[in-house]
Amino acid sequence: MTETPMPGMVPWPEELVEFYRSEGLWQDRNLFQYIEDTARSSPSKTALVDTGDGSRLSYREVIDRANAAAWRMRELGFREQDRVVIVLPNSWQLVVLLLACFRTGVIPVMALAGHRRYELTHISARSQARALFTMDTWRDFDFRPLTQELENEVDTLEWSFIARDHGPHARSLDDLLAPLDLSPAQTAELDAISIDPLLPALFQLSGGTTGLPKLITRTHNDYAYNIEVCSEVAGLTEDDVQLAALPLTHNFGLACPGVLGALTVGATSVLAPSPNPVKVFEAMEQEQVTTAVVVPAVAQRWIAHEAEHRTGKTVSLRVLQVGGSRMPDELAPRVQAVLGATLQQVYGMAEGLINMTRLDDPEEVITTTQGRPVSPHDEVRIVDPEGNDLPDGERGLLLTRGPYTPRGYFNAPEANEKSFLDGWYCPGDVVVRRPDGNLVVQGRDKDIINRGGEKISAEEVESLLYQIDGVEQLAVVAMPDEVYGEKVCLYAVIRDGHTLTLEQACEHLREVGIAAHNLPERIEIVDRLPMTKIRKIDKKVLREDIAAKLAAEEQ
Structure with a gap:
């Protein structure tokens, strides 16, 4: 053997x-x-x-x-x-x-x-x-x-x-x-x-x-x-x-x-x-x-x-x-x-x-x-963004290793460099560990959407939607949903003379051959997308925006 x-x-x-x-x-x-x-x-x-x-x-x-x-x-x-x-x-x-x-x-x-x-x-x-x-x-x-x-x-x-x-x-x-x-x-x-x-x-x-x-x-x-x-x-x-x-x-x-x-x-x-x-x-x-x-x-x-x-x-x-x-x-x-x-x-x-x-x-x-x-x-650490261990009760990133946690993905050296460090796996989850050892999940550090347990890469869906003619800028974000927890919402800036509907976006993704749970279920056409100080799309603002809109529609 x-x-x-x-x-x-x-x-x-x-x-x-x-x-x-x-x-x-x-x-x-x-x-x-x-x-x-x-x-x-x-x-x-x-x-x-x-x-x-x-x-x-x-x-x-x-x-x-x-x-x-x-x-x-x-x-x-x-x-x-x-x-x-x-x-x-x-x-x-x-x-x-x-x-x-x-x-x-x-x-x-x-x-x-x-x-x-x-x-x-x-x-x-x-x-x-x-x-x-x-x-x-x-x-x-x-x-x-x-x-x-x-x-x-x-x-x-x-x-x-x-x-x-x-x-x-x-x-x-x-x-x-x-x-x-x-x-x-x-x-x-x-x-x-x-x-x-x-x-x-x-x-x-x-x-x-x-x-x-x-x-x-x-x-x-x-x-x-x-x-x-x-x-x-x-x-x-x-x-x-x-x-x-x-x-x-x-x-x-x-x-x-x-x-x-x-x-x-x-x-x-x-x-x-x-x-x-x-x-x-x-x-x-x-x-x-x-x-x-x-x-x-x-x-x-x-x-x-x-x-x-x-x-x-x-x-x-x-x-x-x-x-x-x-x-x-x-x-x-x-x-x-x-x-x-x-x-x-x-x-x-x-x-x-x-x-x-x-x-x-x-x-x-x-x-x-x-x-x-x-x-x-099982070994569990809760760390801050610099990798320093945090005490129980503080919100931080989860790291783990143990007898049934693999040491790396198969044939994926670049992904392993991002997700594994000295044997510790970092799933990108933000949690709080209580003094009794139980974890409370607070969310994600990575840009994904969790639709009823199906993990959707916002980056991957965005890269496919950018293939559509007339798209100037777009962002895929999670919107709250009572049944699935989260669903996919698409924010898009469209060039003059072009249009984009939700059905067009979904039809393009179907033609690419992507799984149906990745499809956006709402589209917001906007003049511009909010940016952070380092000129990245501010998805936190977009998530707050769609949550507020959904709440207003329920009233």
């Missing part, structure tokens, strides 16, 4: 590797093995319930299908450290494919079902992916012609695997995941694959804080520990039924503890393609869901629906994990009051550090803070 990372990967220092091993944090096992152990002890128990197509898979069926897919991938020529891009909604196919990748050492890149040509071209090229896995259609979007475009644009892409109607040019994902009775020799050949737990198990995507997504390296060792400590703090056990209504390609829904945590402890995961309260509440009642994972915007929809309709279908819900963006203090108490569940606030990042309120914390902690680190080995 080599200690040398793959090219482009930033390793942990050797002394930390040995320390994490000696402390039992890193167990040098493939992620697949943890779930395989559960399947051996509870083979007939239901592992996955897919509300999209009605499928129910036992632990034995999940492992058997993953082994079948792993064998077929090896026959096709996939080998350890090959990269593949996964663009699938919540489904049993996504989970089984992911396990097949872990089994073979193939590294999945966890794209979002909402990503389009603009993001997927970059992700596929940056990762040097050999294959793309997706559905035929999703929410009225046809991925089949897009996969052909991507194969033409990205030199390394050899195959596309498409579920349901795969069309004439792609391979069938359904066939790849079909059951297959492997011989003892075939199983032994899979068992003989040597997978270094210090190498990537998967690539998560950064939130796009400085442009197109960066690849976050998550190894088998660090991700297994991430899943373990999150499961412990969430109180997840084999008796739980977990509802997965957030995209599983997000770190939160996948491993905090997420569906991988549920499969590791022997719980049942109910996979929902949408968090729509009508359908989700039906599933809650039918499957007796005990724990669920949502962002604040979804929590607000669920609370409003239950308060209005009094369905009584959430009575089995024990814990509601809320993260992705800060939970409004005034909404937090209503989780218990309306849904009957204990709120667990979760604040973290796919780059590592996860904070959670504890289930037995006082109500004041649960409803007004975003929790504290899940591991005693």
Whole structure:
């Protein structure tokens, strides 16, 4: 087992590797093995319930299908450290494919079902992916012609695997995941694959804080520990039924503890393609869901629906994990009051550090803070702009490092210089640490917009909008929204003789192929933009302006 990372990967220092091993944090096992152990002890128990197509898979069926897919991938020529891009909604196919990748050492890149040509071209090229896995259609979007475009644009892409109607040019994902009775020799050949737990198990995507997504390296060792400590703090056990209504390609829904945590402890995961309260509440009642994972915007929809309709279908819900963006203090108490569940606030990042309120914390902690680190080995500093440590109670930038926080992005030296310093990761979040160790998120230092947990780079959207003829100057800023927390507002100065409407701006971004959550939802045409003393656009003034306008319109 080599200690040398793959090219482009930033390793942990050797002394930390040995320390994490000696402390039992890193167990040098493939992620697949943890779930395989559960399947051996509870083979007939239901592992996955897919509300999209009605499928129910036992632990034995999940492992058997993953082994079948792993064998077929090896026959096709996939080998350890090959990269593949996964663009699938919540489904049993996504989970089984992911396990097949872990089994073979193939590294999945966890794209979002909402990503389009603009993001997927970059992700596929940056990762040097050999294959793309997706559905035929999703929410009225046809991925089949897009996969052909991507194969033409990205030199390394050899195959596309498409579920349901795969069309004439792609391979069938359904066939790849079909059951297959492997011989003892075939199983032994899979068992003989040597997978270094210090190498990537998967690539998560950064939130796009400085442009197109960066690849976050998550190894088998660090991700297994991430899943373990999150499961412990969430109180997840084999008796739980977990509802997965957030995209599983997000770190939160996948491993905090997420569906991988549920499969590791022997719980049942109910996979929902949408968090729509009508359908989700039906599933809650039918499957007796005990724990669920949502962002604040979804929590607000669920609370409003239950308060209005009094369905009584959430009575089995024990814990509601809320993260992705800060939970409004005034909404937090209503989780218990309306849904009957204990709120667990979760604040973290796919780059590592996860904070959670504890289930037995006082109500004041649960409803007004975003929790504290899940591991005693997590290190957290709060610093001023010059990097000086600040005392508890003072507002500052968060820095963190630890046994599940990678030391750098994959193949991104420039981004690493900005975001990592001597092993400390700086996400750009502004927080206050209370004397009891709980963090209160105050906002962002970087120029991003958090739309219901989706991080939008204002700089990236601006660069694309500047391609429109007649644009003199523009700025993309966050505007407050009761449901999503923030939405995208566009301020623009237009040259004489030209016009720009919101629909024109959005149509241009659609043609570029950017994900829909990046689209502006309001436009303000102005004569000039406010400037700071150093001649930069003063976005603070613009955010205050749009907030004031929205407040005035509500009166």
